[in-house]
Amino acid sequence: MVDTKAPLPPDPVAALINVEASYGGRRVLGPFSLSLAPARTVALVGPSGCGKSTALRLLAGLEQPYSGEVVRRLGVGDTAVVFQAPTLAPWATALDNVALPLRLRGEAVAVARQRADDALARVGLSSATRLKPQQLSGGMAMRVSLARALVANPRLLLLDEPFAALDEITRRRLAEDVQRLTSELRPAVVFVTHSVEEAVFMADDIIVMAPSPGREFARFAFAAETPRAAHFRTSTSFRDQVETVSESLAAAMSEGAP
Numbered sequence: 001m002v003d004t005k006a007p008l009p010p011d012p013v014a015a016l017i018n019v020e021a022s023y024g025g026r027r028v029l030g031p032f033s034l035s036l037a038p039a040r041t042v043a044l045v046g047p048s049g050c051g052k053s054t055a056l057r058l059l060a061g062l063e064q065p066y067s068g069e070v071v072r073r074l075g076v077g078d079t080a081v082v083f084q085a086p087t088l089a090p091w092a093t094a095l096d097n098v099a100l101p102l103r104l105r106g107e108a109v110a111v112a113r114q115r116a117d118d119a120l121a122r123v124g125l126s127s128a129t130r131l132k133p134q135q136l137s138g139g140m141a142m143r144v145s146l147a148r149a150l151v152a153n154p155r156l157l158l159l160d161e162p163f164a165a166l167d168e169i170t171r172r173r174l175a176e177d178v179q180r181l182t183s184e185l186r187p188a189v190v191f192v193t194h195s196v197e198e199a200v201f202m203a204d205d206i207i208v209m210a211p212s213p214g215r216e217f218a219r220f221a222f223a224a225e226t227p228r229a230a231h232f233r234t235s236t237s238f239r240d241q242v243e244t245v246s247e248s249l250a251a252a253m254s255e256g257a258p
Helices: 052-060 094-104 109-122 138-150 168-185 196-202 230-234 236-256
Strands: 014-023 026-036 041-045 067-072 079-082 156-160 188-193 205-209 216-221
Touching (some): 014 052, 026 052, 052 067, 052 079, 052 156, 052 188, 079 138, 094 109, 094 138, 109 138, 138 168, 168 196, 188 196, 196 230, 196 236, 205 236, 216 236
Parallel strands (some): 041 188, 041 205, 079 156, 156 188
Antiparallel strands (some): 014 067, 205 216
């Protein structure tokens, strides 16, 4: 089922309200609104330069809009961001990289390291705790980055094309892992991607964005339960949803074409 008029959550974890953002005097986003509910994943899909990552940075509190409002009902440590590059400290082991957010919050070393060890086990890296980033494959490094993001049980998880540099099989496995872990921890999730198939597999809601300045072109809500099994990708429902979103994305890009 596709619902293009899904209601906004009444008490969001975070929200963008008619925000606009610009770089060098050029408007790149907005007006754009987005409201995030706990335990729900929203995917932002659109062409390069349409403001997807800018929206993510606004939600993270890393930037401020020049107009509109950013609402963040979050405390210190309640937000975690996973970027396309793992951004791990090269001098630290996987265990110490994952423990870092807890140490910065003042957790005792022993407690932080135990929680980091548990987080690495949840992403399948129990045997890699002592490895440093240069000893990790791309997929392993991204799992460490994901463990670091989730170790503090964030209420808002922001994923900025985290699988873009990975091979297809690794991307699929990580998408399944992210769904499993977020189903357990139940944060609000925003997932930026260029892949319609990834968006349909990962998200409860998909927002198709028009070219710069980025605005909402269409919104879809899908009823399939999460976490989704790997075989969901072979279902008629999945293929139908991919086609629906792809057609909307093509229409959005045509609207913005010169």
